[in-house]
Amino acid sequence: MSGADAAPETFREVERKLRVHALYRLPDLTALASAGIAEALPGPSLALDATYYDTGDLRLARGRATLRRRKGGGDDGWHLKLPSDDGAAGARDEIRLPLDDSDSPPEALLQLVLGITRGTAVEPVATLHTERRPIDLVAADGLHSSIRRACTLDAPPARHPRFGLRRHYRIAPWTDLVEVYWSLGAEAYVTPVADDLVGVAVLGASSGDFDSRLAAFPALRERLAAAEPVGGVRGAGPLRQNVRHRVCASVLLVGDASGYIDALTGEGISVSLAQAAALVECLQAGRVADYEYAWRRVSRKSRLLTTGLLWSRHSSLLAPRIVPAAQYLPRLFTSIVNHVAAA
Numbered sequence: 001m002s003g004a005d006a007a008p009e010t011f012r013e014v015e016r017k018l019r020v021h022a023l024y025r026l027p028d029l030t031a032l033a034s035a036g037i038a039e040a041l042p043g044p045s046l047a048l049d050a051t052y053y054d055t056g057d058l059r060l061a062r063g064r065a066t067l068r069r070r071k072g073g074g075d076d077g078w079h080l081k082l083p084s085d086d087g088a089a090g091a092r093d094e095i096r097l098p099l100d101d102s103d104s105p106p107e108a109l110l111q112l113v114l115g116i117t118r119g120t121a122v123e124p125v126a127t128l129h130t131e132r133r134p135i136d137l138v139a140a141d142g143l144h145s146s147i148r149r150a151c152t153l154d155a156p157p158a159r160h161p162r163f164g165l166r167r168h169y170r171i172a173p174w175t176d177l178v179e180v181y182w183s184l185g186a187e188a189y190v191t192p193v194a195d196d197l198v199g200v201a202v203l204g205a206s207s208g209d210f211d212s213r214l215a216a217f218p219a220l221r222e223r224l225a226a227a228e229p230v231g232g233v234r235g236a237g238p239l240r241q242n243v244r245h246r247v248c249a250s251v252l253l254v255g256d257a258s259g260y261i262d263a264l265t266g267e268g269i270s271v272s273l274a275q276a277a278a279l280v281e282c283l284q285a286g287r288v289a290d291y292e293y294a295w296r297r298v299s300r301k302s303r304l305l306t307t308g309l310l311w312s313r314h315s316s317l318l319a320p321r322i323v324p325a326a327q328y329l330p331r332l333f334t335s336i337v338n339h340v341a342a343a
C-alpha cells in the first residue's frame with residue numbers, strides 16, 4: 001500500500017531531552033535504588049536513516065513541527081510530528097504513513113501543515129544517520145507500578161475495587177491445606193506458614209481495619225482469639241489493575257505490574273513466573289513485540305478463571321450459592337481448584 005492511500009497511524013509522543021557531557025556513560029540502571037528497574041538488557045544496535053523536510057526558511061521547525069522520511073528502527077515511514085494541545089510539556093502527536101517509492105512527502109501530511117508552510121514547497125533540509133542501541137527495561141515493580149504509570153499504560157480503574165489485608169498469628173496450623181472462609185462480601189484465607197505460624201489474608205470491598213474485617217468470620221475469629229499476632233498488618237489494593245499493553249517502546253511489564261485481577265484464587269506468583277519465562281523467551285529471540293501475545297497466552301487461563309469467580313462473587317444470585325455448590329459438587333470444585341493451581 002502506498003503512503004497516499006494508507007490510513008495514518010497517530011501516536012502521542014512526550015519527549016524528554018536529557019543533555020549530557022561528551023564523556024557521559026550510561027550508569028547501571030539496576031543500581032538506581034528508586035528506579036524500580038529489575039533488568040536493563042542491551043538489544044541489537046539499529047541503524048536509522050532519516051531525511052528531514054522543511055521550507056527553505058524552516059517554517060516547520062519554527063512551528064515545532066517535524067516532517068521526515070525514516071528507515072530503520074522498526075518504524076519505517078513518513079512521520080509528521082505536530083505540537084499537541086494536551087498541556088504535557090514536550091507532547092507532540094506523531095502521524096505516520098508507510099513509505100512509498102516517492103521521495104516527496106505524502107500530500108495528506110503536507111495538507112496538515114499547510115497552515116505553517118502557507119503553501120511554500122518543502123524540500124530535504126537535513127539527513128541524519130543514527131546508530132541506536134536500545135535497552136529493554138523489564139518493569140516488575142508490583143501492583144502500583146510507577147514505571148507503568150510513567151509509561152501511561154494504566155487503563156480505567158475497576159468498578160468494584162477490592163482490597164486485601166494480611167496478618168500472621170503465632171499458632172500451630174490446624175490443617176496443612178489453605179483454608180478459605182466466605183462471608184457475604186469478603187473472604188478470609190488461612191495459610192499454614194510454619195509449625196507455629198499461620199498467615200490470614202482478608203479480601204473484600206469493605207473498608208475498616210483488620211479486626212473489624214475479621215469479625216465477618218466468627219468461626220475463624222474464635223480460633224484465633226488466643227493467638228498472638230506477629231508483625232503488623234500489611235495491606236494491598238485496589239487489587240484490580242487494568243493495563244492497556246505490556247509493551248511500551250523498550251519497556252516490558254511483568255508480574256502484578258503487567259495487570260492484576262484479584263487474589264481470590266490464591267495465585268499470582270505462578271502466573272508472574274510464567275509471564276517472566278515468556279518475557280525471557282521473547283527477549284532471547286529478539287522478538288520484544290511478541291511479548292504482548294505471549295503474555296496473553298500464559299495469563300489467559302488464570303485471568304478467565306479469576307474473572308469468572310469474581311463475577312460470580314459480585315452476583316447477588318450466584319454469590320450465596322458458591323460454597324453450597326462446592327459442597328454439593330466436590331468433584332467439580334476439585335477440578336476447578338486443580339485448574340487454578342495449574343494455570
Ligand SMILES: Cc1cc2nc3c(=O)[nH]c(=O)nc-3n(C[C@H](O)[C@H](O)[C@H](O)COP(=O)(O)OP(=O)(O)OC[C@H]3O[C@@H](n4cnc5c(N)ncnc54)[C@H](O)[C@@H]3O)c2cc1C
Pocket residue numbers: 033034035036037140141142143146164165166201202236239254255256257263266267268269270272
Ligand atoms: C492479600 C494477598 C494475598 C495473596 N496471596 C497469594 C498466594 O497465596 N499465592 C500467590 O501465588 N499469590 C498471592 N498473591 C499475589 C502475589 O502476591 C502477587 O501476584 C505476586 O507477589 C506478584 O509478584 P511481583 O514480583 O509482580 O510483585 P511484588 O511481589 O509486589 O514485588 C514488587 C517489588 O518491587 C518493589 N518495588 C516497587 N517499586 C519500586 C521502586 N521504585 N524501586 C525499587 N523497588 C520497587 C517492591 O518493593 C516489591 O518488592 C496475593 C496477593 C495479595 C494482595
